Amino acid sequence: MQHLHERGVVFRQFLSGICLLIGLLIPAFATDTDKTTALLDVTARPATIVCLGDSVTGVYYHTGGKRAYPEMLELAIRQAVPGAMVTVINAGISGHTTQDGLARFDRDVLSRRPDLVTISFGLNDMVRVSEDQFRRNLDTLVERCRAAGCLVVLCTPNSVITSDSRPVKKLIRYCDLIRAAGRDQKVPVCDQFTAGEALKASDPRAWRLTLSDSIHPNMAGHKLMAEELCRTITGRSTSLTDLPPASDPLALTMARIRRGQPVRVLAMSPFEKQIETAIRRKYPDAVVEVTPWPVDGRTLGEIETAASQTVRKMKPDLVVIAVPRSATAEPDEEFARSYSWVMNWSLSFGRAEWDCVVIHSTVAAPADSSPRDALVRRLVAAQDLHLVDRAATDASSSEVILSRWIESLAASPGKAN
Numbered sequence: 001m002q003h004l005h006e007r008g009v010v011f012r013q014f015l016s017g018i019c020l021l022i023g024l025l026i027p028a029f030a031t032d033t034d035k036t037t038a039l040l041d042v043t044a045r046p047a048t049i050v051c052l053g054d055s056v057t058g059v060y061y062h063t064g065g066k067r068a069y070p071e072m073l074e075l076a077i078r079q080a081v082p083g084a085m086v087t088v089i090n091a092g093i094s095g096h097t098t099q100d101g102l103a104r105f106d107r108d109v110l111s112r113r114p115d116l117v118t119i120s121f122g123l124n125d126m127v128r129v130s131e132d133q134f135r136r137n138l139d140t141l142v143e144r145c146r147a148a149g150c151l152v153v154l155c156t157p158n159s160v161i162t163s164d165s166r167p168v169k170k171l172i173r174y175c176d177l178i179r180a181a182g183r184d185q186k187v188p189v190c191d192q193f194t195a196g197e198a199l200k201a202s203d204p205r206a207w208r209l210t211l212s213d214s215i216h217p218n219m220a221g222h223k224l225m226a227e228e229l230c231r232t233i234t235g236r237s238t239s240l241t242d243l244p245p246a247s248d249p250l251a252l253t254m255a256r257i258r259r260g261q262p263v264r265v266l267a268m269s270p271f272e273k274q275i276e277t278a279i280r281r282k283y284p285d286a287v288v289e290v291t292p293w294p295v296d297g298r299t300l301g302e303i304e305t306a307a308s309q310t311v312r313k314m315k316p317d318l319v320v321i322a323v324p325r326s327a328t329a330e331p332d333e334e335f336a337r338s339y340s341w342v343m344n345w346s347l348s349f350g351r352a353e354w355d356c357v358v359i360h361s362t363v364a365a366p367a368d369s370s371p372r373d374a375l376v377r378r379l380v381a382a383q384d385l386h387l388v389d390r391a392a393t394d395a396s397s398s399e400v401i402l403s404r405w406i407e408s409l410a411a412s413p414g415k416a417n
Contacts, residue, residue, distance in 0.1 A: 032187045035151050039115055039233075046085040049073070049233075050109050052101050052141075053120035055216065056158060057092025061344050062212035063219045064384030065352035066246040068092065070118075072219075072226035073233075075243065080236040089114070094350070097125045098137035105141070110148055117145045118190070118229060120155035122174045123215055127165055131177060138181040152187045153232055154178050158225060159196030159207070161214040190232040192225055199224070208333065209382060212340055219245075219384035249386035250409055253279075253318045253355045262287040266311060267320035268295045268303075270364055271402065275320050278403040282410050291316070300329040300338045307345035315354065319346045322359040323376075325367060335372065336379060343383045362390040363398050 039047050051057050051070035059068045074088035091108040093100070098121045109117055119141050125134045138154065145152045156175040162168040175193045182189035200207035210221030217225060223240040231237050248254075256263050257279070265288060267275050272292040279286050291314070295303055303323060311319055321342060329335040346356050358380045362373060369392070380387040388405050390396075396404075 032151060039151060046087065047115045048112060049086060049088045049116045049118065050091050050112050050114040051088060051118045051120065052105075052109055053092040053118075053155075054096045054124050055092065055094035056123065057090065057120050058094055059090060059092075059351050060094060060216070061347040061349055062216035062383075063222050064246060064356075065347050065350070066384065067219075067222075069217075069222040069225040069229065072223055072240055072243075073229050076226045076230035076238050076240055077234060079240075080230050080234050080238040092120075095124055097121055097129050098134055098141065099125075099129060102137060102140060102144075105144055109145075114150050116151040116153065116233070118153045118155055118233075119145075120157065120192075122157040122171065122178065123160070123166065126170050126174045131173060134174060135177045135181060138178065139185065142181065142185045142187055152185075153190055153229070154182045154187055155190045155229065156193040158192045158215075158217050158221065159200060161211065163214055166215060188232050190229045192228055195224070195228050196221075205332075209336065209378060212344060212383065213337075218340070218382040220382035245381065245384045245386050248409075249357050250318065250355050250406075252352070254409075256317055257283050257286045260285075260287075262289055263318060264314075264316045265290045265318045265320065266293055266314060266316040267291070267318075268293045268322040268324075268359075271320050271322050271359060271398070274399050274402050275318075277399065278406045281403055282406050293320075295322070295324055295327060298327055300327040300335065300342070303327055304338045304341045304345070307342050311346050312348065315348075317354050319354060319356040320359060321346055321356065322364060323361060324364065325361040325370075325372075328372070332372075332375065336375065339376065339379050340383065343380070343385060357386050357388060359388045359402070360390060363388055363401050366390060366395070 051073065057068060057070060059065060059071075068090060070088045070090040070092070074086060077084055077086050077088075089112050101119070101121060119138070122134075129137070142152050142154070156178050157171065160166055160168065160171065171193070175191075179189055179191070196207065196210075199210070210217055210224060212218035212221075223243065227238060227240055253263055263279070263286060265275055267290055269292060272290050276288045276290050279288050293306070293310070298306070300323065323339065323342060329338050343356070343358070348354060360373070360376060361367075377387060377389070388402060390401060394401065
């Protein structure tokens with residue numbers, strides 16, 4: 001019996017070796033698009049993907065400061081290819097061009113020993129790098145990936161709102177260079193620009209609501225980018241639309257409370273006292289220092305200006321955004337732009353350094369539903385922030401709603417509502 005067992009082990013090892021060999025040989029005779037699919041469908045080992053790029057790739061304020069499309073790509077691939085053992089590493093840095101990507105390639109890419117590298121530049125290159133140099137840099141990046149045995153996917157930038165510094169006509173030329181590099185180098189191209197332009201043509205409002213500012217997508221936009229990149233890599237479609245905001249909206253605040261440290265809160269009226277009461281009700285020993293943020297009688301533009309001048313300078317532990325219904329702007333495009341910037345300025349520039357939550361105006365004062373109520377909900381979700389909201393049938397006071405929300409976080413850490 002022992003002899004038969006040993007023979008069975010050897011045979012299983014032999015089969016495992018054959019499967020691994022097939023996984024290595026099939027990609028060798030396939031196109032690079034086939035290889036990216038085979039990487040996740042056939043592989044018998046974990047796969048690592050590094051996303052190299054600029055601020056659209058990196059984690060910054062425009063997506064809530066906790067994740068961007070690379071982090072969403074990992075979730076998308078796991079949905080599209082159940083069982084895929086994939087890790088996606090974010091190597092995006094604000095302001096960077098292909099020239100910067102080459103300079104840090106060894107440190108930020110090769111040191112991670114990736115199986116696949118996605119390359120996404122252009123929005124800064126079009127301002128500082130000539131078209132000829134941009135194309136040469138793309139070729140060099142692809143060649144360096146291949147020399148290290150890495151698969152490559154090139155990405156065009158997302159579509160943007162045209163401006164003097166980044167006119168869409170010029171961006172199109174840089175996108176054409178990326179597509180040409182893909183054809184000449186025979187590597188897949190994830191055409192984020194074309195996907196964005198298609199959405200803009202079919203539903204301009206929906207496209208606009210995927211942008212946090214004129215060039216940076218918000219989390220709604222990053223989800224679409226992750227879906228598009230997942231489709232390029234795996235050949236399969238998936239949807240991240242219903243994925244909730246990042247968990248633990250008060251993680252940094254609660255960590256300070258548990259350590260016995262004071263919590264500095266910047267809160268829009270009338271929640272400056274209510275947030276302190278709600279926290280102390282759950283954590284009686286918490287030291288809460290609240291700075292009021294006056295918003296009564298202010299226009300949305302004035303609140304936006306105050307956010308730009310106050311929050312990052314103060315560096316609080318928690319920001320409570322509660323834009324009153326009276327703070328408005330016309331038309332909806334200007335309202336969305338200004339409301340988004342209130343949230344943008346209320347976040348640290350890079351990865352989240354403090355917590356930020358939004359309280360819907362109906363919490364402070366129940367009112368008949370309006371189209372702007374739904375727009376606010378959509379904007380907050382698109383920013384990947386948590387919204388304290390009032391259900392249509394909830395007649396509770398704002399104090400009760402806020403306390404109930406704090407209680408839910410304490411009861412289910414990591415599964416905040």
